[in-house]
């Protein structure tokens with residue numbers, strides 16, 4: 197039986213930081229409102245000449261160093277992103293060239309917005325279990341700031357840019373115990389960028405291709421579906437809540453994270469929280485949180501992690517992992 201295991205993690209955040217007080221100058225909001233409703237204190241924003249590929253490359257190089265592998269050992273790259281540099285080729289394909297990988301292994305992007313990293317991890321895990329890959333670079337990378345309407349206080353205060361990466365390797369024991377992925381397309385209008393290239397560039401320019409969200413309705417659904425999916429992950433592995441050492445959640449809102457922690461009977465000191473520093477970095481948020489807690493020594497080898505995320509689509513997912 198083949199399993200995948202995390203060999204190393206990495207991340208990257210752009211240098212520019214916008215604090216809540218900076219947001220007060222852009223829209224009718226306050227530091228107090230943002231902290232109380234979301235837990236966010238600041239977010240990183242990509243420089244004008246910095247793209248998702250640049251962020252992904254830096255996170256990837258960190259993860260490759262941490263894993264102690266050569267780039268050419270990588271036989272699959274999966275990047276979760278909603279904000280790719282080009283319509284095509286994929287960010288993953290361009291990253292393969294930047295990393296000097298010449299082994300002609302597959303590379304592709306997947307798009308599941310804030311659940312993207314859970315999806316990418318699930319795909320990568322199945323490639324390894326099925327014997328189609330043995331060393332996989334899995335990345336969540338976003339320049340979400342580019343698809344925000346900076347005049348809309350309902351959305352622009354919530355998001356940030358960044359990238360997180362893991363290198364997965366084949367092993368005879370887990371590693372990744374299971375991944376659980378879901379989608380329900382009936383809710384598309386609650387959280388979306390309603391226009392894309394297929395509608396034509398004129399439509400995109402006239403109608404603005406920016407994030408629109410009915411936050412309160414998304415919030416309620418996120419709490420419900422994340423509760424269900426963490427339960428599903430525990431049940432699939434015949435594990436109890438008390439078996440989990442760390443919750444590594446998608447970082448959209450501290451109140452959603454607290455609700456999931458309560459469901460797991462976990463105190464907040466067993467929850468990796470980065471939302472205060474990063475905001476919601478969409479597909480990048482879980483691997484950014486994971487790398488933060490690995491590098492500061494909180495997450496140790498052998499510990500059990502529950503990763504979960506929820507996003508537009510709706511899409512949601514979880515992974516149960518022994519680090």
Ligand code: UT7
Pocket residue numbers: 224225226229230233234310349350351353410411412413414415418448449452476478506507508
């Ligand atoms: O990662 C993908 C999934 N996304 C999420 O999970 C996000 C889920 N939703 C949320 O995190 C929360 O719903 C928000 C943080 C977006 C909003 O918090 P809320 O407690 O649900 O507030 P609300 O939408 O019910 O709005 C309350 C009030 C409204 O004013 P009125 O209508 O009560 O007068 C808003 O207009 O807060 C107002 N408001 C703001 N006020 C100051 C909305 N945005 C802001 C703002 N500053 N930035």
